[in-house]
Amino acid sequence: MKPSALPAVGGALESEKLIEDDMSKIARSALLLAMVSAPIPTVYAHAQEKVDAERLSNHVKVLASDEFEGRGIATEGEKKTVQYLSEQFKAAGLQPGGDKGDDGQRGWTQAVPLIKSSFDGTVTATLGQGKQPPRPLSQGEEIAILPAQTDDTTIAIENAPLVFLGYGVSAPERKWDDFKGVDLKGKIGVVLINDPDFEAGKGDFGGKAMTYYGRWTYKYEEAARQGALGLLIVHETAPAAYGWPTVKNSFTDDQFDIIRDNKAEVHVPLKGWIQHDVAVELFKNAGQDFDALTAKAQTRDFSPVALDGATLSVAFKAKHEKIVTHNVVGFVPGKQRQDEAVIYSAHWDHLGVGEPDATGDKIYNGAVDNGTGLASLLEVARLQAKASPPARSVVFLSVTSEETGLLGSMYYAANPLYPLPKTAAVLNFDALTTNGRAKNISPFGNGDVSLEDEVAGYAKAEGRVFTPDPKPEAGLFYRSDHFSFAKAGVPAMSFGLDGARDLVKGGRQAGEAWYKTYVAERYHQPADEWSADWDLSGVAEDVDLVYRMGSDLANSDKWPDWHDGSEFKKVREESAAERQ
Template sequence: MKKQLIICGLMLAVFSCSEPKKESYTFQVSDLEPYIITLASDEFEGRMPFSEGETKTINYLESEFQTMGLEPGNGDSYFQDVPMVSINSTAATEMTIKSANESVTFEGLKDYVIWTQRTDSLVSFEDAEIVFAGFGIVAPEYGWDDYKNIDVTGKIVMMLVNDPGFGTEDEAFFKGNTMTYYGRWTYKYEEAIRHGALGVLIVHNTIPAGYGFNVVQNRWNSAQLYLDDRGQDNYKLGFEGWVTLPTANKLFEMAGMNEREMLAKARKADFQAVPMNLKASSSLAVEAKYDVSKNVIAKVTGSTKPEEYIIYSAHWDHLGIGKPDETGDSIYNGALDNATGTAALLALAKAFSTDEKPERTVIFLAVTAEEQGLWGSLYYALNPIYAKEKTVANINMDGINPYGKMKDVSIIGVGQSDMEDLLNIELEKVGRYSAPDPTPTAGYYFRSDHFSFAKVGIPALYIGTGIDHFEKGKEYGKQLEDEYVQKYYHKPSDEYDTSRWNLDGAVDDVQLLYSVGRNLANSDTWPKWKPSSEFRAIREAYMK
C-alpha cells in the first residue's frame, strides 16, 4: 500500500488511486468480424429503413444488447420511434428546356436527376425560369450573398457544387479546400427554400463534390426518407436535383453565356445572380407513405455520475435493394458503410458491459436513415432521451478501417473541439498520430451523424481511416481510399471480402475510441468547442 501511495503522489493525482483500476478491455478481430459478416449479409437486404432489412437489423441489435446485459436506453425499451415519410418520386423521363432560339430535351438519369420532398400526387412545372446563382450561398461572415438583388420566387436556381474557397488554397476564404457547410448540397437546398425557389439544380463535378455522378443517380426514381413534419408549415422546393457538368455547359451555351467566365465571376463576392432566359418543363409523380423507423439505444449506467452521459453512435442503415450493377447484384450490403461502424458499436457495448463499470453513463445509439439525410440522429438531437445539458460528448463511427494497421487516423473536422485533444493523448500512448482529413473537399464533417450532435452544441468526435499504412506508407493508403470511393462506395460491391479486408487496423481504432470514451467516462472533464468553432456559442448559451 505504501508503494501505491508513493506512485500516486508522483502521478499528481491524475488518476484515482484508492483502488487499482482493472485492466481495460482488449479488442480482437473476433469482437468485430462476426457482427460485420451478419449485418452485411444478403439476408439483411441492405438494411434499408421501412423494409424487412430494417426489421431484421433492429431485432438483431436489440437481441445482442440484451445478450450482453445492457439496459434498455429508452425507459424499458431499446427503441426510439422516428416518425418518417417515404416519398417515391417518379420523374418524367425528360426535361425540356427552351431558349429564345432553340428547344433541347434532356434525358433523366443520364443528364440530370430530380426528386421532391412534396407529398402532392403530382408536381409539375411548365416554362419555369432558370437563374444561375453562383454557389447559392448567403454567408454574412464572408460578405457573401449570391441572392442579392434578385427574386427567385417560383424559379429554378442552378448553382455550383462546393463553395468558393475550393481550389484557392486560402484557408481564410471559406476554409480553402476544406468544405464548409455552405458547400454542402443540403445547405444549398435549405437556402433556396428560404428564398422561395421552385427548384434547384446543382452542377455536379466529381472533384469538388467528392463522389461520382453515380452516387447522385442512386436517387433516381427511388424512395427517399424524411422526417414526418405534418402539422408544421414548412415550405418545400418543388424539386431538388443535380445536372451533369456537360448538361450545365449546354445550358450556359443556350443562354449565350461563357461557361468559364461565369464560373470565374461566381468565385467573387460581388457576383450577381443572372437570369439565364431559359424555361424548363417537366413533372414528377409522387407516392408518399408515412411510417415509423427506429433508433436502437442501450446503456451502461454510471456508478457515481449516472446523470452525465457519453454517447457512442453509428448508423445501422444502408441503401437496401436498388439498381443492379454490371454483375446483376442489386443488394447494397453496406459492409464498410456502415456495418463496420455498427459492429464497432456492439463491440464497444460488450467491452463496457464486461469491463469495470464506468463512473458516467455510457449510451450506445444505433441510428436510422443516415444515408437519407442524417434523419435518425437529427431526430434524436431534437428529441433527446438524455438532455443535451447533461450529455458530455458524442463519439461517432461511420466506416472503420478495413485496410490493416495505420500509423495515423484522420480527424474529420480538425480544430473543432477538445475531443481531438483527448484522442491525441491516446494516440501518443500507442505511438500513432492524427492528421487532418486527407480529402477535406468532400465535406465529411457534414455527412455523418456527429453533425446532428454538433448542431445542438454537443462536442463530437469523428475519425476517419488514416492513410499512413504501417507497411506500405501514405501513397498506398491514399490509393486504397481512392479505390474505395471509385469501386465500392454506395455500390453493391461494398461487401465483406476476406481477400481484400484486414481488420487489424479496425481493432486498433476501436481500442482507441474505447480508451477515449472510457477515460472520459471516468473523469470530471467536460470537453469544449475550440474558440473558432461555429458550434461554441450554441453550447455556451445553454451551459451557463
C-alpha cells in the same frame, strides 16, 4: 455515411448560422500536425481486453449479407437489423435504453417518425435550349430529380426559366450575396457545389475547407428561403467529393424527412442535380461560358445570370406517407452519476434494394458504410459491459436514417433519452477502412473540439500520431451523425474512412489508393460488400483507442468542450449551469 446535413433542432443553431470559423480551423490543423507534446493519458479504468478484429469481421459479414437486404429503413431489412442489434446488446450485458413501454420499462428502440416521399411512376425532364431543339434528359444519367418533399403530389413544370446563381450562398456576415434581390418566383436556379473559394483554395470561406454553405442541403434550403420554384446543382466530382454514381443512387429513390409543420420553409418543389457536361452545353446554348461564369461566381461582384432561352420542363407524380423507423439503444448505467453520459454511436441503415449495377446486383449491402461502424459499436459495447461499472452512464446508440439526412440522430437530438447538457461527448463510428494498421489516426472531418486533443494524447501513448482530416474540402464534418449532436452543442467527433492513413504496410500511398478506389467503385454502390480478404487489424486498433478514451472519460468528471471560434461553443455554454 451520407452527403447530408439538416437544419438545427431543439435549441441548436439555425442551419444558416452553422458556419465554421475557418481561419481558426486552418490554424488548428497546423497545430495538430505538430502535436508531439500532447499529454499522455494515464487513466485506464476499463477492462484490459482488446477489440477483436475477428469479431468485427463476423458482425459485418452478417449485417452486410444479402439476407439483410441492404438495411433499408422501414423494410424487412430494418426488422432484421434492429433484432440483431438488440440481441447483441442484450448478449453483451447492456440494459435496454430506448422508449418506455406501457409498463414504464425501457425497450431497445426509440421510435423515429418520418415522412417518406416517393415517385409514383416515371420522371420526365426536358431541357429547353432556345433556338436549339428541346433536349430530353435521362433521369439518373444526365439529371437526378428527387421526389418532391413538399406536400405536392403532382409536379408539372413547363418551360421554367433557368437562372445561374453562382454558389447559391447568402452570407451577410461574410458580406456575400449570390442572389442580390433576384426574383426567383416561377424560376429554377442553377448552382455550383461547394464554396466560392474551393477552386482557388483561399478566400472568405476557409479555402479548401468546406463550410456549411458548400453543402447541398444548405443550397436547397436557401433556395426555398429565396422563393425559387426549384434548384439544380451542377455535379463535379472534386468539389462534391463523390462521383455521379453516388448522386444517382442517393437522390433518385425514396427521400425521407422529419415531420414538419411547414415543409416549404426548407424544401423547394423541385430539387435536382445535373451532370457537369450537360450544364456546360446548357450554358453554351444560352450564350454563356460555363468556366467564365464559374470564375465570376468566386467573387463578391457576381450577380445572377439569366440563361437566355434555357428552360426546364419536369413532370412526375409523388406520394407521401408517414413511416416509423427506429434507433436502437442500450446502456451501461453509471454507478455514481447515472444522469451523465458518454455516447457511442453508429448508423445502422444503408440504401436497401435499388437499381442494379452492371452485374445485375441490386442489393446495396453497405459493408464498409456502415457495417464496420456497427461492428465497432457492438465490440465497444461488449468490452464496456465486461468492465467495472463506470461512474457515468455509457450509452450505445445505433441510429436510423443517416443515409436519408442524419434523421435518426437529428430526432434523438431533439428528443434525447439522456439529457444533452449532461452528455459529456459523442464518439461516432462511420465507415472505417479495411486495409490494415496505420501509424496515425484521423477524424472524420475536422472540428474545433477538445476531444481531438484527447485522441492525440492517446495516439502518442501508443507510438502513433493524430493527423487532421486531409480532405477538409469534402465537408465530412457535416456528413455523419456526430453533426446532429454538435449542432445541439454536445462535444462530438466521428471516426471513419479517409485518405490520410499512413499504413504500416505501404505508407500514405497505399492509404490514399484504398480510399480513392473505395469511393470510386464501392461507396453507395452494390459492390460495398464484406470480404474475407479484409485486414481489420487497423480498425481494431483505432476502435480500441476510442474505447479507452471513452471509458476513461466515463470514469472522470471531465467535460470536453469546443475551442474558441467554434460555431457550437455558444450553444454548449448556454447549458453550463446544468453541469456544475
